Amino acid sequence: MKSLRALLLSFCFAALTASAHPEATDDATAQAVRAAVDKVQPAVVTIETVGGIGFDRTNEEAHRRIAGLANPGEGPATGLIVDPHGLILTSTFNFIRKPRIITVTLHDGRRYVAELLGRDDTRKVCLLKLTDDSLHSLPTADIAPADELKIGQWAIAMGVGYGSDTPAVSTGIISALGRARGRAVQTDANLSPANYGGPLIDINGRVIGIITPLNPRQPDAPGAGSEWYDSGIGFAIPLEGLDTVIERMAEGETLSRGLMGISPANSNDSEETPGVVIARLAAGGPADAAGLKTGDRITHIDQKPVASFDDLAKALGPRLAGDQITVTYVRGDETPNSVTLTLVASAELSSQAADEDEPDEDTPPPTDPDAADSGDESSEDAED
């Protein structure tokens, strides 16, 4: 009996070791990444669309306005469930073609029709709703608190843009906070159409933000920023604090940058009197209608001091069309005065005035702030 027991024991051990696949060396970080991805995966959806504007390169007008990737692919897109009743956040990049039919496939394979409710063009995110009203308990993911985010922490991107059942994963770190006028977190994880609209998560499986292409110097072009795919420059919109935006999108609103309708005098010299002098006014714009005049010096926005053009851009940057602000200004030698005005979208301003934080249309935007010369003989001129 002893020998039989020994035989059985050795047989068991042999069977166990033989059945194990030769696993590649698996360190703790890889395991933590997989655990984090598994935690969020139930809330990640695949968005597929039918119909919409087709693109060909001969369509110069469309080509120029899109910026970024010359021809956005036609593959599936990624989204994230943000409400158990069927609200889904994704990136407007996936809807540049304005498709007529939208379907969403959940992690468990169930597929539904969805409609686009609203969009935030300043953050390049939009909100979908599943048309099936019987859904009440869809899985959502935990959100990483924005004040706990640190430069250098792990940032993991998930996306289904290649058409796979499980998400493709890429890792990097948080590179910077408060980019794009405080709207976005920057990361060096590979971000591309493979994961635009999907979640950027931390090592604990909490969502840092929604991945979306951004190029802060081209805030109005829908695809701008996608030219930086896989380059180590990428952005995600933090979910925390997005509640008001989501509410407004759910109402069907299109949110765009809020502008005052002024052209400021551009000066960085802090030795001059602090404040921003109005160089030009858009006729009929909010500033004009509120009684502001050329030459007025703006000193405060919402009681916060504005000493320079930079401060003004920071104060107005995150504002949306429809927001109300209070502007304090000084005219000549008079005592300071305050007016309240409502910001509007750029489309509503007359074409005479330039935008607050964009150069004139005549001056091309600086595209190459600095040249890191190429080290390769075979380099070619930049496209676009």
Next chain:
Amino acid sequence: MTPATRSAIRFCLGLCVCLALAADCRALSQDAMSHVLEEQRQRIDVIERVYPTVVAIYGRNVQAGGGSGVLIDPAGYTVPNFHVVAGAGASSGWAGLSDGKLYRWKLIGIDPGGDLAIIQLTGRDDFPYAALADSDTVRVGDGAMAMGNPFALAEDHAPTVTYGVVSGTHRYQGGTGSSGNMLVYGNCIQIDSSINPGNSGGPLFNMQGRVIGINGRGSFEERGRVNVGLGYAISSNQVRRFLPEMFATKIAEHATLDATFDDRADGVTCNAIDYDYCPLVEHGFELGDILTHFNGVRIESANQFLNELTTLPPDWPVEVRWLNEGRPRRAVVKLNAVVYDESDSARLPGQPDDEETDIALPDGQPGEIQDDDLNQQIATLMLRRLTETSPTRRIRLASPDTARLEGSYPVHGQTTYRIRLSYEDAQGVVYLSDHLNPRLLRIEGLDALELEPDAPEHPAPVDRMDNAVLSVTQNRCVKLYGGAIGREHGYASGVIVSPDGHIVTAQGIYLASPRLRVVLADGSHHFATVLRRDDDSQLALLQIGAPTPNYFDLDAAPLASVGQEVWAVSNAFNVAEAREWLSVSRGIVSLRAELDTRKRAQDFNINSQILLVDAITANPGAPGGALIDPSGNLVGVIGKVLESDTTNTRLNYAIPTDLVARFVAGQPTSDPTDTAAEAEGPGTLGINIFRLAGRRSPAYIDSVAPDSPAAAADLQKDDLILTLNDEWIRNVRDYETQTRNVLAGATYVITIKRGDRVLRVEIVAAPIERGAP
């Protein structure tokens, strides 16, 4: 069966279950997770510590963007690239720090040949500053963080931080300008930490928070100036070598031998000589001679010679050894100065104004260094007001009232000193190096001074790759050279898979060359023949006529899992020559999937499972490279450069080793396409698609044939077809493609949208009746 046996069996089964469960509980343990979090915390802390030393450098107009730099001295001295200050177009401008404030900077000195500069930020005397590391201790695979202001994204001047690894050391990137002698990156560090336009001039930190390099160049290709995984940084030791020259002479000069070399089978061979200037000519040096030693260093590649040369200033005496028709020759000569072309000098920024220098310069005679006593190695230096306007102005230092040594940077027995000189009405700081100029070794009166203690070491995550694994891997990889046509590149990488010279690579135009060459890790050249190709995986099998004892065992290869760390080893952009190591970058496995891919305009399917990774492998020269796990096992072979047709972006992928093994063994690498189990000839589904809106419009059902399979499944007019057997149907054309060969008896799974609902049906195609339309 006795009770004892039964209990023995129960015991064994129980044990098996326990062990199986334990094996499945490879899920993350508490300990492992806290280890991961601790590493993350250390990295965050290192970044927080050095963050304030990173400078965003602008010209006069902050909105126009600029580059980056790093503070190396509390007085505000900052090192950016020369091309950053040249781009500013002035000798002063604005600089932003992470405190959100702007400070004025002024130009102190430049090194156009080596692409360095010194500027000084003003407004404080207590700027946070970073320490320089000894870049000779940097190894391939070390973690490295780049900080700077790419694309001028820092509206608040807070830098961007990116994280990667050192991909190569002692790299050489040739210069620009009409003679190719500006912005030469010799002995530079190659990284896969992302750097983009705007990062130039910014620091490359090791994981201890010390500066190992100044970022300044990248390899770019068809995408334009966007990072594709290869960046280059000037090593911190190179910065050290030229700091004193930049401080002392304003424009640092580099040396030239006035002869050039390339790598040939016999060795590093001279291919051009400037007979008017080359100091070796009078010693019998000729075209075709083979360089063996330079400045005491054994030279094994042309790049290595250039790397050595870049570190030297003019007038430097060097020993050169070479073979002239097999006979060894030797000479000691002085190197000449590199001359920058007239047209290039337009790029040199304006000289700083006299009133902006801190150092008060008493009048005196310009002239040689006085009391120059090489034997005693003491020199008293003359100080001089700058009154000439010649392009090369020199500062000589007079005996100061007091000279205080404020710091030193020791590097392998050679030291750079920072010295504060005080005069009656002024004071200033100068840098001297006993490495750079043998005549400036000491200043009198400094012997008894104390040196500043080095900054204490902080805990930092251990972030190095096992160089033993890398070394073994490099021996199993090769560089491939063949023919090139137009934009197609004539170079690639390969992996050795047998002791008999078998090499696997990806297919490409280079294979068509009759003189396909393989360069092994020892630098030897061999001609290769193409044995076999595979259409599905686009792999090719080559053989060379030499034994290859170092090879990858394809059968020992593990299965890769998503999230696991992988290292890509390849000769992207042909950076490595001769014996130089292939470039190494780090990433993870993103996905294992079967994908449709496309090579530019030509539809082209790779019919196999591929591994997607988040390291950038879609670069010229990378196909055929090795993807390994940290133990050195081959996980995959990097595939030819392709674009995904779902995302229109380049795919970073490898063919998994199990498929490579099948290819090498002569087996098919993809599964045969499933044929219908009971195909009985052509079939029909009974669906008529609405075509009047054109083939690019969505595939709506126009009508359903009566008594057809579709009718039986209750498919209706106006149903929209979404998928057919898991293929997404975007439009009528997709539907036609998928239903070109409907087989009677085969099952088709269709999902449709009807109103607001999505429905799924399975139908079996019916045979087409004779005579039916």
